[in-house]
Amino acid sequence: xxxxxxxxxxxxxxxxxxxxxxxxxxxxxxxxxxxxxxxxxxxxxxxxxxxxxxxxxxxxxxxxxxxxxxxxxxxxxxxxxxxxxxxxxxxxxxxxxxxxxxxxxxxxxxxxxxxxxxxxxxxxxxxxxxxxxxxxxxxxxxxxxxxxxxxxxxxxxxxxxxxxxxxxxxxxxxxxxxxxxxxxxxxxxxxxxxxxxxxxxxxxxxxxxxxxxxxxxxxxxxxxxxxxxxxxxxxxxxxxxxxxxxxxxxxxxxxxxxxxxxxxxxxxxxxxxxxxxxxxxxxxxxxxxxxxxxxxxxxxxxxxxxxxxxxxxxxxxxxxxxxxxxxxxxxxxxxxxxxxxxxxxxxxxxxxxxxxxxxxxxxxxxxxxxxxxxxxxxxxxxxxxxxxxxxxxxxxxxxxxxxxxxxx
Amino acid sequence: xxxxxxxxxxxxxxxxxxxxxxxxxxxxxxxxxxxxxxxxxxxxxxxxxxxxxxxxxxxxxxxxxxxxxxxxxxxxxxxxxxxxxxxxxxxxxxxxxxxxxxxxxxxxxxxxxxxxxxxxxxxxxxxxxxxxxxxxxxxxxxxxxxxxxxxxxxxxxxxxxxxxxxxxxxxxxxxxxxxxxxxxxxxxxxxxxxxxxxxxxxxxxxxxxxxxxxxxxxxxxxxxxxxxxxxxxxxxxxxxxxxxxxxxxxxxxxxxxxxxxxxxxxxxxxxxxxxxxxxxxxxxxxxxxxxxxxxxxxxxxxxxxxxxxxxxxxxxxxxxxxxxxxxxxxxxxxxxxxxxxxxxxxxxxxxxxxxxxxxxxxxxxxxxxxxxxxxxxxxxxxxxxxxxxxxxxxxxxxxxxxxxxxxx
Numbered sequence: 142x143x144x145x146x147x148x149x150x151x152x153x154x155x156x157x158x159x160x161x162x163x164x165x166x167x168x169x170x171x172x173x174x175x176x177x178x179x180x181x182x183x184x185x186x187x188x189x190x191x192x193x194x195x196x197x198x199x200x201x202x203x204x205x206x207x208x209x210x211x212x213x214x215x216x217x218x219x220x221x222x223x224x225x226x227x228x229x230x231x232x233x234x235x236x237x238x239x240x241x242x243x244x245x246x247x248x249x250x251x252x253x254x255x256x257x258x259x260x261x262x263x264x265x266x267x268x269x270x271x272x273x274x275x276x277x278x279x280x281x282x283x284x285x286x287x288x289x290x291x292x293x294x295x296x297x298x299x300x301x302x303x304x305x306x307x308x309x310x311x312x313x314x315x316x317x318x319x320x321x322x323x324x325x326x327x328x329x330x331x332x333x334x335x336x337x338x339x340x341x342x343x344x345x346x347x348x349x350x351x352x353x354x355x356x357x358x359x360x361x362x363x364x365x366x367x368x369x370x371x372x373x374x375x376x377x378x379x380x381x382x383x384x385x386x387x388x389x390x391x392x393x394x395x396x397x398x399x400x401x402x403x404x405x406x407x408x409x410x411x412x413x414x415x416x417x418x419x420x421x422x423x424x425x426x427x428x429x430x431x432x433x434x435x436x437x438x439x440x441x442x443x444x445x446x447x448x449x450x451x452x453x454x455x456x457x458x459x460x461x462x463x464x465x466x467x468x469x470x471x472x473x474x475x476x477x478x479x480x481x482x483x484x485x486x487x488x489x490x491x492x493x494x495x496x497x498x499x500x501x502x503x504x505x506x507x508x509x510x511x512x513x514x515x516x517x518x519x520x521x522x523x524x525x526x527x528x529x530x531x532x533x534x535x536x537x538x539x540x541x542x543x544x545x546x547x548x549x
Numbered sequence: 550x551x552x553x554x555x556x557x558x559x560x561x562x563x564x565x566x567x568x569x570x571x572x573x574x575x576x577x578x579x580x581x582x583x584x585x586x587x588x589x590x591x592x593x594x595x596x597x598x599x600x601x602x603x604x605x606x607x608x609x610x611x612x613x614x615x616x617x618x619x620x621x622x623x624x625x626x627x628x629x630x631x632x633x634x635x636x637x638x639x640x641x642x643x644x645x646x647x648x649x650x651x652x653x654x655x656x657x658x659x660x661x662x663x664x665x666x667x668x669x670x671x672x673x674x675x676x677x678x679x680x681x682x683x684x685x686x687x688x689x690x691x692x693x694x695x696x697x698x699x700x701x702x703x704x705x706x707x708x709x710x711x712x713x714x715x716x717x718x719x720x721x722x723x724x725x726x727x728x729x730x731x732x733x734x735x736x737x738x739x740x741x742x743x744x745x746x747x748x749x750x751x752x753x754x755x756x757x758x759x760x761x762x763x764x765x766x767x768x769x770x771x772x773x774x775x776x777x778x779x780x781x782x783x784x785x786x787x788x789x790x791x792x793x794x795x796x797x798x799x800x801x802x803x804x805x806x807x808x809x810x811x812x813x814x815x816x817x818x819x820x821x822x823x824x825x826x827x828x829x830x831x832x833x834x835x836x837x838x839x840x841x842x843x844x845x846x847x848x849x850x851x852x853x854x855x856x857x858x859x860x861x862x863x864x865x866x867x868x869x870x871x872x873x874x875x876x877x878x879x880x881x882x883x884x885x886x887x888x889x890x891x892x893x894x895x896x897x898x899x900x901x902x903x904x905x906x907x908x909x910x911x912x913x914x915x916x917x918x919x920x921x922x923x924x925x926x927x928x929x930x931x932x933x934x935x936x937x938x939x940x941x942x943x944x945x946x947x948x949x950x951x952x953x954x955x956x957x
Binding site: 171172175176189190191192194196225226227228229230244245246247282286287288294295302303304305306307308309310311312313314315331332333334337338340341342343344345346347348349350351352353354355356357359360367373445446447448452476477478479502506507515516517518519520522523525543548549 | 579580583584597598599600602604633634635636637638652653654655690694695696702703710711712713714715716717718719720721722723739740741742745746748749750751752753754755756757758759760761762763764765767768775781853854855856860884885886887910914915923924925926927928930931933951956957
């Protein structure tokens with residue numbers, strides 16, 4: 142049976158993303174949260190900071206005590222004491238007085254600002270000259286100036302970077318509710334594919350896709366589960382698919398590069414319970430023969446066997462689905478860098494083309510140099526720093542055009 | 550004892566990088582190599598591919614048999630057989646003949662190109678019409694076209710991305726010699742700092758730096774080892790430093806934010822065996838009070854206690870040293886994005902300033918909007934997408950200037 146091959150546009154494929162559900166959430170120590178997606182809104186339980194803090198080493202003062210002070214006519218203040226780190230000052234600062242304070246120290250009552258030590262000179266142990274006036278709240282972070290109690294500090298669906306982890310820790314969140322890390326099953330297919338430790342005969346090739354795809358999966362913040370190499374045999378593929386579907390949240394089947402095996406990949410998927418083919422062919426180059434099915438809640442991709450095509454399809458097509466499972470509100474997180482094309486690139490209308498480029502930087506910005514060589518060469522992916530998208534209704538770009546480069 | 554505080558420029562600090570040695574190497578399965586640095590040159594032991602492969606589904610032919618073929622005057626070729634995936638064709642293709650082949654299949658002797666199935670039409674089981682001519686080697690990857698035996702395919706000091714891992718696997722490298730992943734010890738100091746699970750009194754603050762720095766360390770491809778919080782006490786700091794120095798490859802001491810404790814951090818470091826202070830103060834904002842010492846082979850950084858300063862110093866100063874330990878030939882791997890400034894930013898001459906910005910994208914490219922708010926607010930790091938460097942001898946940038954944004 143030859144399925145009817147109705148090629149979809151990339152846009153139509155992306156419309157399928159919201160049809161899949163985010164994975165569930167789990168409680169994770171804040172120390173293991175970086176790179177994952179928040180499954181809750183985070184609301185401050187307390188003010189941050191909870192007290193008026195100094196941001197400089199110097200003297201806590203009432204700003205008014207310094208008004209008019211200058212190099213030529215310094216203010217002369219009496220030193221009331223020294224505030225130790227972590228201490229609650231046990232005195233109130235009177236006008237005309239100053240207290241020694243360090244960065245992070247708590248201002249005493251009566252003080253509203255800090256004069257930097259560089260703008261002072263000790264007269265003796267009890268008094269100090271001030272050479273500059275300060276404004277109220279200068280060199281100070283006031284109570285709740287960072288976040289106030291009940292403020293929503295981070296929203297559901299946002300990525301935890303190190304600074305967000307630090308902030309959560311600062312507000313006392315030892316544990317965060319995060320979306321589960323997707324497990325992605327990887328199946329390599331093809332009678333011609335042999336394991337990395339085998340010596341390929343002529344006509345055979347080692348399994349490259351399992352390794353490259355696992356790397357991309359891990360880089361995308363998911364966990365790769367390898368199911369090895371399956372020969373071009375529908376029954377074996379069905380058995381491995383069934384196992385992968387019970388153990389993982391997404392399945393990538395790469396290869397089945399012959400016309401016949403592509404057909405049986407679709408047949409195998411159609412024969413699985415609760416499984417529908419959503420996409421069979423995308424107007425994308427490289428990557429046209431991509432398949433997307435839905436089996437229960439699990440997206441299943443049939444990726445091209447050609448490794449460079451599989452890599453592009455992973456970056457462009459699979460990633461938004463993976464981000465959806467992860468609970469990420471941003472479906473595309475790839476960095477896009479503006480760069481000037483070093484030469485013309487042609488493209489066929491009616492499909493979205495992705496051209497590999499290497500980037501160099503000169504004083505005026507980045508230059509994108511298309512990587513020469515046939516698209517099937519792995520070398521072109523190793524030499525590439527990124528991809529340039531040529532949209533469906535464009536015939537190509539001329540040398541000198543400013544394009545966006547998707548870093549890979 | 551108050552050390553003489555001789556502030557170094559960022560450039561002078563970077564001159565210290567090559568003084569530290571790369572860590573040793575270890576053998577790692579290729580499946581765990583992504584994100585790490587190669588400690589050997591990788592040389593192809595065999596040609597890749599080892600045979601003439603098809604990159605399309607169609608018919609293997611001698612190009613000469615198709616010359617002159619067109620829609621209006623197709624070439625008519627006899628079908629000699631079908632080449633199975635992974636098979637070595639057991640026949641030689643004669644002129645005027647064609648053999649069915651799939652993407653990745655091995656061309657038979659006598660064939661030098663492949664005509665795409667889209668440009669053919671079967672006449673019957675034994676013959677096919679060809680509507681387009683092909684050139685020799687079209688839709689084919691020739692023997693050794695990707696890499697030839699004895700080619701250096703990857704060089705020592707290069708980063709393994711998924712595509713490099715795939716390539717190595719494709720050439721039969723099950724195990725790679727990679728530089729060891731640095732272990733980075735993180736020590737938080739300060740009498741005012743309490744653990745994340747504690748309820749801070751006024752004057753106290755939770756330990757933010759341990760979490761944020763650990764996140765940055767892991768993002769930079771190293772392993773964070775947390776040594777907790779040490780109060781402002783030289784003996785305790787010395788003891789924890791000694792432990793960290795025996796267990797890790799780099800030590801970060803953050804905090805000691807009071808003038809006095811900064812002094813004793815230097816004293817403690819100076820009192821350790823085989824330890825020298827290399828840098829005590831950098832003409833950098835934020836981050837001036839940064840310390841760098843060398844203890845044996847181990848770089849030890851004293852970072853500012855203020856979390857936003859510590860983050861900037863990690864990104865700008867620590868990262869190149871960490872990349873050096875990792876064996877990375879590229880000391881800076883942060884992505885820099887050209888963007889147009891949305892407003893003037895001022896800067897003091899004589900120091901390198903780093904301004905936090907958020908990025909938005911319009912049709913003409915990225916716009917960098919300086920994040921408002923005092924530099925000590927963690928909020929500013931959470932709102933920031935990157936940093937703009939204002940070099941030492943610049944007074945600032947005007948609105949509309951094209952700047953580089955270092956992504957954080």
